[in-house]
Amino acid sequence: MLDVEGSGVERFQVEPTKIVTMDFDLAMTLDCGQVFHWEPSGDGFVGTIGEQAVFVEQRGDLLRVASASSRWDNEQGQDARATVARYFALDHPLREICASFPNDPAMNAARDFCRGLRIIRQPKWECLASFICSSMKQVAHIRQISHKLRERFGEPRRIRNEVVYTFPSAERIAASSEKELRKCALGYRAKNLLATARQISSGDVDLESPTQLSDTELRARLCDLPGVGAKVANCVMLFAYERLSAFPIDVWIERVLREKYFPRARKLNVARLRAFTEKYFGSHGGYAQQYLFHHARKSRAKTNRKGTHRPFVTVPRVR
DNA sequence: CTCCAGGGATGAT
DNA sequence: ATCATCCATGGA
Numbered sequence: 389m390l391d392v393e394g395s396g397v398e399r400f401q402v403e404p405t406k407i408v409t410m411d412f413d414l415a416m417t418l419d420c421g422q423v424f425h426w427e428p429s430g431d432g433f434v435g436t437i438g439e440q441a442v443f444v445e446q447r448g449d450l451l452r453v454a455s456a457s458s459r460w461d462n463e464q465g466q467d468a469r470a471t472v473a474r475y476f477a478l479d480h481p482l483r484e485i486c487a488s489f490p491n492d493p494a495m496n497a498a499r500d501f502c503r504g505l506r507i508i509r510q511p512k513w514e515c516l517a518s519f520i521c522s523s524m525k526q527v528a529h530i531r532q533i534s535h536k537l538r539e540r541f542g543e544p545r546r547i548r549n550e551v552v553y554t555f556p557s558a559e560r561i562a563a564s565s566e567k568e569l570r571k572c573a574l575g576y577r578a579k580n581l582l583a584t585a586r587q588i589s590s591g592d593v594d595l596e597s598p599t600q601l602s603d604t605e606l607r608a609r610l611c612d613l614p615g616v617g618a619k620v621a622n623c624v625m626l627f628a629y630e631r632l633s634a635f636p637i638d639v640w641i642e643r644v645l646r647e648k649y650f651p652r653a654r655k656l657n658v659a660r661l662r663a664f665t666e667k668y669f670g671s672h673g674g675y676a677q678q679y680l681f682h683h684a685r686k687s688r689a690k691t692n693r694k695g696t697h698r699p700f701v702t703v704p705r706v707r
Numbered sequence: 708c709t710c711c712a713g714g715g716a717t718g719a720t
Numbered sequence: 721a722t723c724a725t726c727c728a729t730g731g732a
Contacts, residue, residue: 421713523714528731530713575728580715617715638713657722681713 404443405469407451411482413504414446420505420682421527422627424518424534425555434547437475438511441545441552444472456547477506477630485632485672494648495676498683505682507626507675512595513588514555515628520581520615521574522623527685529573536572537561561585580615587613603631626674635665635673644684 418426418433426435432445432452443454455468473479482504489495521533534555541556541564561569562585569578587593593613598606606629610621622636637645637658645661646653649668669676 519713522712524712524727525714525729526712526731528712529729532730570728573729576715576726577728615715619714623713636713639711640713659722685713 404452404454407453407469407473407478409446409449409451409478411504412446412449412451412476412478412506414444414451414476416502416505416682417476417508420502420678421685422623422678423508423510424527424531425538425552427552429548429550434550434552436545436552436554437471439543439545439554440468440471441547442468442472443548454548456545474509476508480506482506485675488670488672489676489679490668490670492648494644494680498676498679501683501687502679505679507630507632507678509630510628511555512624512628513558516584516595516610516613516616516620516624517555517558517561517581519620519623519627520584520613521577522620523577523615533572533574537569540568540572558585558588562589577615583614584616599629603633606631607634622674626678632674633666633669633671635662635669635677637661637665638681640681640684641677644680 414433418435426433429443430445431447432443434441434443436442437455441456443452445452451472453468453472455471486499489499517537518530518534521537522530525533535553538553538555541560542553544551544553561581564582564585566578566582569582572578574581588595593609598609601609603625606625607618607621610616610624611618616624619636619638622634625631625634626636635641642658642661645665646656649664650656665673665677
């Protein structure tokens, strides 16, 4: 396994600094299913932003930040605050964004529930790879896959007496094999992740260049990649390309749309739902989607499939 | 144990 | 163009 002590990479700690925030809820932002690798540490969280290991802790409107990285990665030193502020999109006008949401009961409930949730700016490859692995997986298991990929193929970073791992580059994944990837519980997704990594590492596809493409063109480019369909493409557009109108439709959102916006409707295929979401939720549809998603997931968790509360607590059977 | 999950690719109507 | 199946895996 990887030996942090003996890896030969010198590291240093940046002094903890503070960031003043407004309309930001760190825990909810990290727990809403848009990103999969942050872990609780003390009263905050540890994770990586690109190649940097980061600790973040929220106290009211204050964010305490500490970071560590390899020496040559961070010559400029104290820009951890700028890195964190950009990653968490603290510059998004959240008040205005929420005010732009449509005024209906489901949306209002979600907006109230998700106060302070921000759509973050993720590294493109990391986001793309994570969502290729997300197909037919629960959030908890995507987190497990992310962790295994990092542990096996990423680089260790020490932060606050803990070890976190960077997300492996496309080159590193491409140099792997389907067999190795399957050890990370990827199942049939291994083939897609490997094929996409190869297209990127070969230079055939550049994730950084298409930033000036239209949403439609960017979506088409992403859908050319193995394992990427409309849903995954929209997630990557929203979470990594800052296309805030992208509206991923997964099983949760489809359920919300059917129940809250089309109760008792026949002939409701995905195409019709898409037409509706694009005109109804507008230019910040991605934010609206994430609020609806998180609210549905967190409030449905304790109820059964019929949406009614369980009449009694189930007791584990003693064997 | 059973159910189902931030779907996509493929082949059948 | 729409619809049905299969694909692996493990958390709840």
